[in-house]
Amino acid sequence: TYILLVSLFLFILYSKSRPNQSSGKASDEKFRTAKYHNAVIFLLFLFFFCYVGAEVAYGSYIYTYAINREIDANKAAGLNSLFWGVFAAVRGLAICFATCLYPGTMLLLSVIGCTLSTLILVLFNESLFLLWAGTAVYGASMATTFPSGFSWVQQYTTIGGKSASLFVVGAALGEMAIPASVGYLQGMFPTVPVLLYTALASSTMTAVLFPVMYKLATAQQDQARYNRVESDDRR
Template identity: 60%
Template sequence: KHSSFLISVLGPTFEDLALNVKKNISNISYIFIGRAGGYIGGSLIGGVLFDCMNPHLLLGFSMILTALGMYAIPFCKQAALLTAFMVSIGVSMGVLDTGGNVLILNTWGDQAGPHMQALHFSFAAGAFVSPIIAKLVFGSDEKGTQLLDATLPVTKAPAPETAFNLKSSLKSMWAYIVIGSFLFLVSFLFFLLYSRCGTVKDQSHSGSGKQLVAKHHLALVFLLFLFFFAYVGAEVAYGSFIFTFAKDFSHMPEAQAAGLNSLFWGTFAATRGFAIFFATCMYPGTMILLCLLGSTLSSLLLCLFSNHKVALWVCTGVYGASMATTFPSGISWLEQYTTITGHTAAAFVVGAALGEMVLPALVGFLLGRFPNQPLLMYLSLLTSTFTAIIFPVMYKLASGLLKTIQMKAPQVWSRPPRSGAGPP
């Protein structure tokens, strides 16, 4: 899942991108908004295109366009041009994320659970690898920067410092070239699949009665949209602000605060890896219930003991593990009741993207107004409670939909589906 490379590589190279276009960091922060806006637009476009053209062909072309955008970023010397490429990359990310989820469901159907978990585990793995590529492999020469700062006069520093930093930033920009080359090579695998497999969509939907009746389809999609809005927003907000919270509110040293941040994403990634195997023997509904129970309990304890360092370490690890499998399990769960098309998957991805934009921004805004309140923990508890309430409502609607399908197409449901019909 290449989008994780693109999301996480931007943070470590953000300062170098600013130097490349001769701007301040604060003056180009809008590239995040541009990428997010492009991602939402790409999700909607992908939902339409995926239902009317071959998925392998669409994903292959999207990856090539993304690779070309990655190649172009190191050579952008103007902020407007950099923003335009970020928007285009965001569009391709939206297309790929929407199409990837639907392609897995169309390919494996009711057996897609482990494959869906593997797809989303690759997101965590990519988020872990790309900062290493950006800074440890192609990092800037800090010694040279320090030496330059110590020797050059302040009045004459701007011109030569810019030239030096441009050279240094170009070194870290090689990360974009490497990632773009990887995407370019992977795109040929999709073209190879297109030449050998033909159209997957027709094969996957043939003989399936689920798409004939969807009494509560729109209601389920809307509720899952809200579900993913709260879940992904809380996940990104916690991962983004736990370092600041631990340092400023709990008065941890920076090294410990960074370790706490790493613990959250480490347990998140590890649990997604284990979920590949759990999905072979557990219902998606059961996995969602376990995640909701763990996130609600850990966020409640975080609110009650936000100043207790041991509780903060333990509950952060539990919270990260509890957040890991909710998104892929939610998609696999809904697939048991109704057909997930490109339009449907686009709604999920847009909901997640909006949550990723709105909730972290809200936390950042409120932290400046109420610095002495554990607002991050309050948000975690609020979103966990909301998702724990909304899931039984979705389950009730889905159960009613299943009964309708069974009455109108009993031959299709001669055996109960893998999840949702019985105890989750």
Template identity: 55%
Template sequence: MKTITTTKKRILFDKRKEVRKGLRSMIRSGRRTNDPGACGRWMVTLTLCASFLGLGMCISVLGPTLEDLAINVNKNISNISYIFVGRSAGYIGGSLVGGPLFDCMNPYLLLGFSMLGTAFGMIAIPFCKKALFLTGLMSCVGVSMGFLDTGGNVLILSIWGSQAGPHMQALHFSFAAGAFISPIIAKLLFGKYQGSSTLPGGGDNITAELSSSAASSASSATIITDKVAETLDSMRDEGFHSLYAYFVIGALLLLISLAFAILYSCGTPTQPDRSHPSPSGELLAARHHTALVCLLAVFFFWYVGAEVTYGSFIFTYAKEYAGMAQAQAAGLNALFWGTFAATRGLAIFFAACMRPGTMILLSLVGCTFSSLLLVLFSRSGSALWSCTALYGASMATVFPSGLSWLEQYTRVTGRSAAVFVVGAALGEMALPAVLGFLLGKPNLQKYPLVMLLELVSATITSILFPVMYKLAAAP
């Protein structure tokens, strides 16, 4: 019993000594001239980081452009919220199919095709004029993104082995950076739509002009009608400038797909770095492996669902509920993803001196505290800005830390990663769709539904993690 207790304490507490060596070993591995695969692994890591940058842009661009997409297909935001369901359904399908495929096919070839499909899908989205066609296209894009999410996490673990921790943080930092850049491109760079349905010069002037022209002659009325049609076309073009962001993202993804094609043609290695054996030299297997994997999938369901919901609806919430201007709402959206990205960047270094469990606990405390304040002060501008920054920082490290935390107790395989991604995709599908449905109810619009959902998610994840910890600590 004493031996079991000592081993248990070493697993729970001595991991800090191991992770402190992780960053130094990671840097030294790239400098070894006698390791022919080191350069290839670094090139793969950089390409994967670029692909996750594009993945983050694809995920977050939907929030600030949701209103324009709804107008583009002649729907309102409540009626178009099911595109989240379509994208997440494709995400789930891509994850389930991609998991087995990555075990039997070249990962660079699969990732290259997935990036190519995502690129063409993003470029085609602004041309969708029917809601059903838009949903189908979102599902196809979701399939490609599911391939990328599953394959990227598995490939990082495969090529770096026991030294994958800091690389995993860097991978998800790239996702957060893309999620931060996307709203800036969509609304602050291209967005010029002010949400006004009136014609330039005022509706009364146009009406008076039409009346006088109709009174003068029929031919003059025809000319004025043509001018009004041209004005409407001009307004339509002016209103959808934010959709140009989809072309920018698509062009970036095309370049990344070319990079994967180059890696495939060069025969880049996909095996782990055998020069870095496991520090403990043990094959860890938790007693409740299946239960841990399933509970972590449920944990990611609420976490990722809350993350995507907040990032997608905070722009609309700030405009409609808090009464912010469009530029301020876009800035608030960018602040959330900005603090999210910055904290994930710092987490690369935190992972070298802090246990994953400690990082998760701090994140859950910050999420619960900030979401509670957002519910209590839902219309306060200062509370929105400060708590959004805190909430974004608190959400940042949960997903990569969750994978690193589980790896301390049991082996994380490709199938396990597929389960995590499916759980995350289900949360991304269900929570935004439920919120969009509730926002369409007039009697519920007086409540801060976005903030209430975030508080519920933070509470549930705070309960789930101690349960998982108890199962993982079982001898």
């Protein structure tokens, strides 16, 4: 069911046309490859590395973190269930959101939500209520990041098999490296909220990467618009 929801979500996002794409196939093909294609692909590789790594780390270690805070085992398990439950529910609802929101908008909202929720979790890590609320918001914010990011980049440049495989490799490396690092550090410093710091660091990294990726991805279109304006002014 989960794979079906993700596949359907990606299909809807991919099928949704941008307004400026209706001018014709020739214009669309002209800007199909971004000026800084390789840079955008590499930055998105890092983006998925941080995102997937943080997602798996939080889902894997929030129970351990709660136990270290001397929270009841049942409540700690409920906290873990809350994260994944909200994550799955919002990813399912995102199929509906994709019909009225562009991938870039959804990705921006996800990045903002992740950054704000993890910042609150770190600043108010002693508050049990904010731990529950922050976990729910964090799970909801992460739900659409991967499919939205993949669909967003396809609006500006062609994603072939090599590029797509690079995204998967980045996600897989993040899934292995970040949770392992969190587990090791959490064992060494059980009184330090390593998990929350890692989530905040990953969210901050994605918040920095996204505007840079957007600027590079749209550089060719911005240059084309500038040239058209200059040409019109000369006339």
